[in-house]
Amino acid sequence: MNLLGKKFISLFLVFSLMMLSVNLYAKERQGAKLIVTKKDGQQIEGELITVKPTSLLLLNSDGKDVSVDIADIKVIRVVKKSRVGTGALYGALIGGIVYAIEWSDNVEVDPEDYLLVTVLCAGTVAGAGALLGGLIGATAGIDKTFQIEGMTDSEIQETLDYLRKKARIRDYK
Numbered sequence: 001m002n003l004l005g006k007k008f009i010s011l012f013l014v015f016s017l018m019m020l021s022v023n024l025y026a027k028e029r030q031g032a033k034l035i036v037t038k039k040d041g042q043q044i045e046g047e048l049i050t051v052k053p054t055s056l057l058l059l060n061s062d063g064k065d066v067s068v069d070i071a072d073i074k075v076i077r078v079v080k081k082s083r084v085g086t087g088a089l090y091g092a093l094i095g096g097i098v099y100a101i102e103w104s105d106n107v108e109v110d111p112e113d114y115l116l117v118t119v120l121c122a123g124t125v126a127g128a129g130a131l132l133g134g135l136i137g138a139t140a141g142i143d144k145t146f147q148i149e150g151m152t153d154s155e156i157q158e159t160l161d162y163l164r165k166k167a168r169i170r171d172y173k
Contacts (some may be wrong), residue, residue, distance in 0.1 A: 006127035007101045014097055031168035033079040034058060038072050039149065050169040051160050070148070070156065078144040079165065091133020096126040 012147045031048035038044070044066055046058035056073075059068045080084065099122045164170055 001063035004006035011097060011101055014093075022101040029168055031059075032163070032166035034064040035079060036066055036068050036073055036162075037056070037075040037077075038068065039074045044068055048163060048167045050167050051084040055159040056163070070160070074147075074149045076148060076159070076163070077144045077162075080141050082141040083155075084134045084141065085137070087137020087140070091136070092130070093129075094133070095129020096122050099125040108142075 031050075034046065034048050034056070036044045036058070044058060044060065046066060048150065049057040049059050051057075052067075054070055056070070056076075060066050060070065063168040103131045148159065149155060151159070
């Protein structure tokens with residue numbers, strides 16, 4: 001097998017390990033964290049359990065179920081976790097791997113300085129990858145907000161369909 005084939009296989013294996021390394025332990029599905037602002041100004045925060053035809057069922061921080069009528073809701077904010085650290089880590093890994101596979105053989109320096117130059121160049125490429133990955137992760141972690149008040153019935157239904165996908169129990173009957 002030639003050098004390019006070996007590099008391709010190693011890159012494939014590294015990506016496979018990163019993408020397929022999920023937690024294999026069975027856990028109960030968690031619903032999205034919501035902050036619901038009612039028309040009277042009251043805010044209710046909790047995990048989305050299910051979406052009923054005319055209300056949302058949330059589990060608040062005290063462990064109590066709270067039902068919020070759709071007609072009373074002004075704004076729903078879906079709180080997402082920040083993914084800056086994860087994105088930066090993946091970006092740095094990918095940047096370092098790309099440098100090692102693609103450019104490390106093309107650097108022409110004095111043999112005495114080869115290690116230093118390689119480490120500096122790999123660090124620079126990995127740093128750029130970390131910055132790009134961190135920006136992508138930050139973008140992925142932006143909260144999603146729905147202004148329910150003033151929406152048409154079809155728009156509210158689309159929003160409820162989106163929220164249903166984020167609920168702990170998706171198919172409430």
